Structures are given as C-alpha cells and as structure tokens.
Amino acid sequence: MKERSVTRQQEIDTTEAQAPSEQPSTRRGFLKSGSVLSAGLAAGAGMVSTRPVRGAEPEDTEKQVVRIGVVGVGGRGSGAINDSLSINENVKLTALADLSEGKFGIVDRLKKFEGKVDVDPSKMHVGIDGYKRILDDPDVDLVFLTMPPGFRPDYLVEAVDAGKHVFAEKPTCVDPAGYRTCLFADAKAKSNKTAIVTGTQYRRQTNYVEAIKRIHEGQIGDIVGGTTRYCSNGIWFKPRPEGMTDTEYQVFNWMHYIWLSGDQITEQAVHNIDTINWIMGGPPESAYGSGGRFTRPEGSEMWDSISVDYIYPGNRMISFKCRQIPGTKGDNSNVIYGTKGIATIYGANQGATITDRDGNELWSMKGDLSAAYKQEHKDLVDSIRAGEPIVELAATAESSLTATLGRVAAYTGQDVTWDFLTNKSKLNLFPEKLDMKASRPEPKFAVPGETKLI
Known part of the structure; x- marks a missing residue:
C-alpha cells in the first residue's frame, strides 16, 4: 500500500x-x-x-x-x-x-x-x-x-x-x-x-422540508413542546459462527454492542432526533431518561426501550420514546405543539399534516422516502x-x-446536560487499539444507579 x-x-x-x-x-x-x-x-x-x-x-x-x-x-x-x-x-x-x-x-x-x-x-x-x-x-x-x-x-x-x-x-x-x-x-x-x-x-424529503419551513414561518405559532417516537418490532441478531474471536463476532453482530451501534436510540432513532433538532434550531440543554430490556437475546448489550425528556432552550420539552419489542404497536412520528396549531410529521411515506388547535386541517403533503434517499x-x-x-x-x-445524551441519561439514571457531554465527559467507547484477533470484555448491559456518568 x-x-x-x-x-x-x-x-x-x-x-x-x-x-x-x-x-x-x-x-x-x-x-x-x-x-x-x-x-x-x-x-x-x-x-x-x-x-x-x-x-x-x-x-x-x-x-x-x-x-x-x-x-x-x-x-x-x-x-x-x-x-x-x-x-x-x-x-x-x-x-x-x-x-x-x-x-x-x-x-x-x-x-x-x-x-x-x-x-x-x-x-x-x-x-x-x-x-x-x-x-x-x-x-x-x-x-x-x-x-x-x-x-x-x-x-x-x-x-x-x-x-x-x-x-x-x-x-x-x-x-x-x-x-x-x-x-x-x-x-x-x-x-x-x-x-x-x-x-x-429526511432533510431532503419534500414533506419534511415543507412542514418544517411552515413551522419556522409561524403557521403553528410559538413552539410549546412535542413528542417524537420511533417504536418498532425486533431487530436482527446474528449467532456466533465457530472460530470467530470476540472482536470479530462483535463487529459481525455490531448492532448489539454499544461501542459499535450506540444502541437503538443512536443507531436508528437518530432520524427523529435529527428532525427535532432541525425544528428546534439546535440541540437540547439537558436530558432525563429511563428504559430497560425485556426481549433482547443473551449477550446483547442493547436495551429494547428508552424514554427521554429533552429540555430545549426556552424550557420547551420534547418527550422522546424508542423501542424494539416484537408484538407491540409501531409508531414513527414527530408531533410539534404550537400556540396556534399542531404539526405532525410521520416517518417513511406517511406524510405530514398541520392542523389548528381544534383539529381542522390547514395543510398536508404525502411522503416519498425512496426519492429522499436518492x-x-x-x-x-x-x-x-x-x-x-x-x-x-x-x-x-x-x-x-443528542441521541447519545438521551442514552447516557437513561443508562445512568441521571439528569445530564449538553454542556457536560460536550465539554466535560470522558466517555470514549472505541478501543484505543483495535485488534480483530483480540478478546473483548464480557458483554454487559447498563443498569441505572450502577452505570456511572463518565
């Protein structure tokens, strides 16, 4: 080379x-x-x-x-x-x-x-x-x-x-x-x-762009708060092939190891969190969260549900939830409440709507996810x-x-600020020297009250 x-x-x-x-x-x-x-x-x-x-x-x-x-x-x-x-x-x-x-x-x-x-x-x-x-x-x-x-x-x-x-x-x-x-x-x-x-x-999906433009122009009035959800069924898990080292297997089955995926909130639900930051004009000031695991396979470090209250400037709260639990009702949506109306932006191809506070539709547009990817x-x-x-x-x-902020708050059970994470946190999950033939520590999922804020 x-x-x-x-x-x-x-x-x-x-x-x-x-x-x-x-x-x-x-x-x-x-x-x-x-x-x-x-x-x-x-x-x-x-x-x-x-x-x-x-x-x-x-x-x-x-x-x-x-x-x-x-x-x-x-x-x-x-x-x-x-x-x-x-x-x-x-x-x-x-x-x-x-x-x-x-x-x-x-x-x-x-x-x-x-x-x-x-x-x-x-x-x-x-x-x-x-x-x-x-x-x-x-x-x-x-x-x-x-x-x-x-x-x-x-x-x-x-x-x-x-x-x-x-x-x-x-x-x-x-x-x-x-x-x-x-x-x-x-x-x-x-x-x-x-x-x-x-x-x-989603930053290039036309219904997202138009809905957020209208929010920023004041069609729903001043933003008061909102909810965002990325809730779905299970996620893939790959059994360990014979002969793989710990590191090889974790990279092969990367979704289930936090140093590689960041858990569902960071790997998948970041789409919704990015949408909220786009709407709110930047990141939140703090996060307070909870969650747990009920259905993950043995050896997975992932939780299967996380809920976070994000506080944005102006003391405006966005309530966030993500989960991957088989047999549960899915929801991929962002709902923003304003003093004059409500904007709802759905993931994938479901489209977006704006209504007044009484529920009368003021605007709507279909979604086209495939076009946005291209x-x-x-x-x-x-x-x-x-x-x-x-x-x-x-x-x-x-x-x-921002997704990591929510994960850290939920994992530790602490109220975590953006300032702490950006300016004081020493958290660094990636190995200093990555050796594909090396062993890895035994997989361990976070437990609030035990997992430390670093």
Missing part, C-alpha cells in the same frame, strides 16, 4: 506544535479537553485540495466522471450504491472494501447500471485495513462510509485527510469523543473544499461538480450526540 506523504501522527504532532493549547484530532487526544479545533487551525493543518473529479475538461463538468469507492458493503452500503447509481449520471463504482469477501457479489447484481460499474478484482479489498486502500487510491473521488457507526469518526478524519469527498451514513458518532472528532473533520473538510453529505435523508446522493454529486461541496457533518454529529 502506498504511504501518504504526511502520516496521521505527523499531522497530529504538527498541529500540537502550532497550537499547544489545543488537542489533536484523535479520539484519545480529544479526551484531554472539551473544546474543538477552530476552522482556522484546521486550515493550517497541511490540507491540500485536489481536483474533485476526473475524466473531462474542467469547463464540461456534467461529463466529468465521479469515481466511487465504498467501505462497508452491507445493507446500507448496497442501498447507497443503488441510490447513487440510480439518480446520478457520469458516476462509476470502482472500488469496494469489506470484512467479508462474500459481500462483493453485489457487483454481479449491479449489471443493470450499464457503464456505471467497473470494479476490478484488484480493487476489492478484504479486511479491517481495506478502507485504507480506497483512501490511498488516486482513482477514487468519492468514498461511501457505510460500515458500523463506531468506526465512522476516525474514518471520516482519514477520508478528509486523503482529499476525498464523503457520503457517511448516520449516526456519525456514538460517544462524545467521536463527536469531537466529527467536528474536527467537518472544519477540515470545509477548509479542504471536500464534501461530506450524511445519511439523514436526492441526498444527487445533491452530493451536484455540489462536487459545481465546486461548492456540501459539508453537513457538524449538524448530523450534533444530532448523533
């Missing part, structure tokens, strides 16, 4: 020398301080901008081919590939990386995208370091980071270092250390003029071609940490 001219550690050392009062962009370094590097410092960290796409003259941007590499070719990885190839012209899938060679069969299933798939076997990378081959590949312009969430913060920084444009699935972090890393990557991407679009597709990829590629790359990582990291 070709080495980059500046190693990660050299860049950290340079950054520390330039600003000894600040911290480097590693998660371990971020634990030393709650502050985040400024965009100005990031700009001085040695980043250089590369030509965003290749294959045509600069003035003929519509004919430039954007070459895509994907890290993590599972459900969301294959979904992102299909969405991008479906909606974009002059894009080409050229490289893949995954822990399992068996995932590369997707190439045969993509034959319908004639001329948009050209993955040579030499660019199918297997193993935990496979992503590095994609980041070092000069023929990859855009990287999809669709591996388990725990890996995402560090991979994001490395992708920005490599001068790549990025699509990163949600959540972008599962702990405060990862959040600070994401903010560093966001600032560097803006300086580097490389795009980062994230998998918060639109985020079109917006990403269009921004690259226009030379105005979208960088939206900070907002998604903020929503990811």
Whole structure:
C-alpha cells in the first residue's frame, strides 16, 4: 500500500506544535479537553485540495466522471450504491472494501447500471485495513462510509485527510469523543473544499422540508413542546459462527454492542432526533431518561426501550420514546405543539399534516422516502461538480450526540446536560487499539444507579 506523504501522527504532532493549547484530532487526544479545533487551525493543518473529479475538461463538468469507492458493503452500503447509481449520471463504482469477501457479489447484481460499474478484482479489498486502500487510491473521488457507526469518526478524519469527498451514513458518532472528532473533520473538510453529505435523508424529503419551513414561518405559532417516537418490532441478531474471536463476532453482530451501534436510540432513532433538532434550531440543554430490556437475546448489550425528556432552550420539552419489542404497536412520528396549531410529521411515506388547535386541517403533503434517499446522493454529486461541496457533518454529529445524551441519561439514571457531554465527559467507547484477533470484555448491559456518568 502506498504511504501518504504526511502520516496521521505527523499531522497530529504538527498541529500540537502550532497550537499547544489545543488537542489533536484523535479520539484519545480529544479526551484531554472539551473544546474543538477552530476552522482556522484546521486550515493550517497541511490540507491540500485536489481536483474533485476526473475524466473531462474542467469547463464540461456534467461529463466529468465521479469515481466511487465504498467501505462497508452491507445493507446500507448496497442501498447507497443503488441510490447513487440510480439518480446520478457520469458516476462509476470502482472500488469496494469489506470484512467479508462474500459481500462483493453485489457487483454481479449491479449489471443493470450499464457503464456505471467497473470494479476490478484488484480493487476489492478484504479486511479491517481495506478502507485504507480506497483512501490511498488516486482513482477514487468519492468514498461511501457505510460500515458500523463506531468506526465512522476516525474514518471520516482519514477520508478528509486523503482529499476525498464523503457520503457517511448516520449516526456519525456514538460517544462524545467521536463527536469531537466529527467536528474536527467537518472544519477540515470545509477548509479542504471536500464534501461530506450524511445519511439523514429526511432533510431532503419534500414533506419534511415543507412542514418544517411552515413551522419556522409561524403557521403553528410559538413552539410549546412535542413528542417524537420511533417504536418498532425486533431487530436482527446474528449467532456466533465457530472460530470467530470476540472482536470479530462483535463487529459481525455490531448492532448489539454499544461501542459499535450506540444502541437503538443512536443507531436508528437518530432520524427523529435529527428532525427535532432541525425544528428546534439546535440541540437540547439537558436530558432525563429511563428504559430497560425485556426481549433482547443473551449477550446483547442493547436495551429494547428508552424514554427521554429533552429540555430545549426556552424550557420547551420534547418527550422522546424508542423501542424494539416484537408484538407491540409501531409508531414513527414527530408531533410539534404550537400556540396556534399542531404539526405532525410521520416517518417513511406517511406524510405530514398541520392542523389548528381544534383539529381542522390547514395543510398536508404525502411522503416519498425512496426519492429522499436518492436526492441526498444527487445533491452530493451536484455540489462536487459545481465546486461548492456540501459539508453537513457538524449538524448530523450534533444530532448523533443528542441521541447519545438521551442514552447516557437513561443508562445512568441521571439528569445530564449538553454542556457536560460536550465539554466535560470522558466517555470514549472505541478501543484505543483495535485488534480483530483480540478478546473483548464480557458483554454487559447498563443498569441505572450502577452505570456511572463518565
């Protein structure tokens, strides 16, 4: 593998020398301080901008081919590939990386995208370091980071270092250390003029956009409070194949380990939490929560229900609930109460409505989730071609940490503030040195009153 001219550690050392009062962009370094590097410092960290796409003259941007590499070719990885190839012209899938060679069969299933798939076997990378081959590949312009969430913060920084444009699935972090890393990557991407679009597709779903625009314009009056729910049935669980080490198995069965998924509230329900932050104009001031587990398999660290009261500026409360319990009634909704009316925004394709306080409908619009999934990829590629790359990582990291705030409050049984989590918390779930052949501590689920606030 070709080495980059500046190693990660050299860049950290340079950054520390330039600003000894600040911290480097590693998660371990971020634990030393709650502050985040400024965009100005990031700009001085040695980043250089590369030509965003290749294959045509600069003035003929519509004919430039954007070459895509994907890290993590599972459900969301294959979904992102299909969405991008479906909606974009002059894009080409050229490289893949995954822990399992068996995932590369997707190439045969993509034959319908004639001329948009050209993955040579030499660019199918297997193993935990496979992503590095994609980041070092000069023929990859855009990287999809669709591996388990725990890996995402560090991979994001490395992708920005490599001068790549990025699509990163949600959540972008599962702990405060990862959040600070994401903010560093966001600032560097803006300086580097490389795009980062994230998998918060509801921000591009037309009924969400219009409903929230109307809320912000005052159609329901002043926001008083609201409820948001992401309640569904069970989630997959993978039995342990013979011969897998602890670490290999946890990555294989990643949903059930908090260092990798962040639990349901962070991995899945972040969509609703992101919607609420969007509506409220930013994160909450504090969270107080509870929950538990009734149906999870032995060995899973996940809870199967969490309820949180989030307090937003102005002493406005949003009551949040998520659960994954078989046989229960599902609900995926965001209800915002105003002094003049009520806005209800449903997940998936259910649409959105605004009524007055007496229940008379004032406005409604259907939803189209499939179009939103595709639109985020079109917006990403269009921004690259226009030379105005979208960088939206900070907002998604903020929503990811809001979900983490609720999880931490529920796990510990404490009233936890945003200030504590962003500026004082030392919580860092990811192993300092990841060894796929290593053992892992015995899985242990949180118990309020016993689980400590860190």
